[in-house]
Amino acid sequence: MKKPKFQSPTGMHDILPEDQKYFKKIYDVVSSVADFYGFSKIDTPVLEDAEIFSRGTGEATDIIKKEMYILKTKGGDFLALRPEWTPSIIRAYIEHGMYNLPQPVKLWYFGPCFRYEHPQAGRYRQFWQFGFEVIGEKNPVIDAQIIQICYNILKELKIKNLIVEINSIGDNQCRPYYKKLLTNYLKSREVSLCSDCKRRIKENVLRVLDCKEEKCQIIKSEAPQILDYLCDECKAHFKEVLEFLDEIELPYNLNPYLVRGLDYYTKTVFEIFYLDSQSEKDIGNALGGGGRYDKLVKVLGGKDVPAAGAALGVERIVELMKKENIEVLEKEENFPVFLAQLGSLAKKKSLRILEDFRKSKIKIAESLGRDSLKAQLNKANKLNVKYCLIIGQKEALDNEVILRNMETGHQETIKIENVVEEVKKRLKK
Numbered sequence: 001m002k003k004p005k006f007q008s009p010t011g012m013h014d015i016l017p018e019d020q021k022y023f024k025k026i027y028d029v030v031s032s033v034a035d036f037y038g039f040s041k042i043d044t045p046v047l048e049d050a051e052i053f054s055r056g057t058g059e060a061t062d063i064i065k066k067e068m069y070i071l072k073t074k075g076g077d078f079l080a081l082r083p084e085w086t087p088s089i090i091r092a093y094i095e096h097g098m099y100n101l102p103q104p105v106k107l108w109y110f111g112p113c114f115r116y117e118h119p120q121a122g123r124y125r126q127f128w129q130f131g132f133e134v135i136g137e138k139n140p141v142i143d144a145q146i147i148q149i150c151y152n153i154l155k156e157l158k159i160k161n162l163i164v165e166i167n168s169i170g171d172n173q174c175r176p177y178y179k180k181l182l183t184n185y186l187k188s189r190e191v192s193l194c195s196d197c198k199r200r201i202k203e204n205v206l207r208v209l210d211c212k213e214e215k216c217q218i219i220k221s222e223a224p225q226i227l228d229y230l231c232d233e234c235k236a237h238f239k240e241v242l243e244f245l246d247e248i249e250l251p252y253n254l255n256p257y258l259v260r261g262l263d264y265y266t267k268t269v270f271e272i273f274y275l276d277s278q279s280e281k282d283i284g285n286a287l288g289g290g291g292r293y294d295k296l297v298k299v300l301g302g303k304d305v306p307a308a309g310a311a312l313g314v315e316r317i318v319e320l321m322k323k324e325n326i327e328v329l330e331k332e333e334n335f336p337v338f339l340a341q342l343g344s345l346a347k348k349k350s351l352r353i354l355e356d357f358r359k360s361k362i363k364i365a366e367s368l369g370r371d372s373l374k375a376q377l378n379k380a381n382k383l384n385v386k387y388c389l390i391i392g393q394k395e396a397l398d399n400e401v402i403l404r405n406m407e408t409g410h411q412e413t414i415k416i417e418n419v420v421e422e423v424k425k426r427l428k429k
């Protein structure tokens with residue numbers, strides 16, 4: 001087939017009607033779980049001052065360095081399409097003085113993000129995320145609860161074989177020393193690293209740890225591990241998070257190479273993967289991830305407020321649900337009534353009749369664009385309606401409709417102004 005002249009932008013896609021049921025199902029599960037755990041929904045603009053991401057997410061991260069969509073407004077401001085939600089939510093928390101509310105403030109979101117990535121399976125330039133933020137609480141139980149919430153949502157979506165990879169990347173007390181150690185170790189082996197990792201040593205050394213290149217994996221397997229260098233506070237915090245997870249029997253893997261790539265994380269970081277039932281190996285892309293970010297509120301100009309959160313990718317979940325043949329039932333469209341019309345005056349009257357039915361909350365199907373009565377009655381039959389209203393030129397002039405019982409074939413003529421009431425009565429029987 002010839003390619004159409006216009007297509008959706010590279011890496012961005014339409015969510016077609018046949019996929020809406022997955023999005024709706026995920027939305028419904030997320031919103032009911034969020035509700036249960038006392039989260040309030042927040043929406044923020046898709047565009048934000050680009051600086052909240054360069055400061056928050058971090059200047060040296062791939063997301064900021066390579067993947068942000070930035071535009072300059074006519075007024076000269078630099079705005080970015082959000083590559084993730086967390087800095088936007090913290091901006092809103094500060095801007096609206098939410099630190100005056102009882103803490104913690106618990107927020108959830110669901111909406112699109114934008115990253116100028118190399119498009120491939122599970123990696124797009126526009127994709128949807130949902131997530132949770134708990135702002136104003138430093139207790140490790142929150143870290144565990146956020147993991148539990150993400151895990152439970154995926155379970156409720158019938159996704160099996162999940163595994164949580166977890167690590168602690170320390171804080172400002174212990175991480176700088178570890179970074180120095182790691183840098184020294186990697187510098188002594190720099191020649192054997194991939195070119196990206198050579199750059200990362202200077203810019204974002206922890207990222208070397210999650211490089212997927214084989215040669216870098218070999219080198220990092222002998223690198224010093226951060227868990228051995230955590231300060232007492234971070235060590236105790238992490239221990240408690242793991243104890244909470246043990247308590248709820250949530251399966252996790254300690255992964256000393258998990259660093260999450262963003263600057264703002266402190267202490268706990270985690271990602272959730274799906275284990276392929278055949279190979280028992282993760283299938284590569286994480287379904288979601290998150291962790292604690294105790295310094296972000298301050299970095300964005302607020303008070304010293306601890307926080308933790310997580311984000312999951314909707315497209316990756318949908319793809320997995322399809323791959324695993326997880327059935328999502330579409331709500332069956334059940335129309336009790338069909339309106340068939342013939343002639344232009346009848347069409348006009350039909351618009352009013354449909355409106356009367358909508359107001360009375362009785363579902364009524366139609367095929368207003370069609371002129372053939374036979375085609376319309378065929379559709380009514382397919383929909384298995386109980387009653388069909390038929391309005392032709394004569395009926396329209398007399399302000400009447402024919403009400404046909406589709407089971408018995410019995411027909412009667414009714415005044416238009418009474419039709420809703422008459423149908424209601426018959427449907428109740």
Ligand code: AMP
Nearest residue numbers: 122123124127286287288289311312313
């Ligand atoms: P991140 O905070 O970057 O780990 O993103 C959280 C989740 O969002 C990931 O685990 C993915 O499920 C999803 N995600 C991130 N980037 C993309 C992308 N480019 N395309 C599709 N989903 C993505």
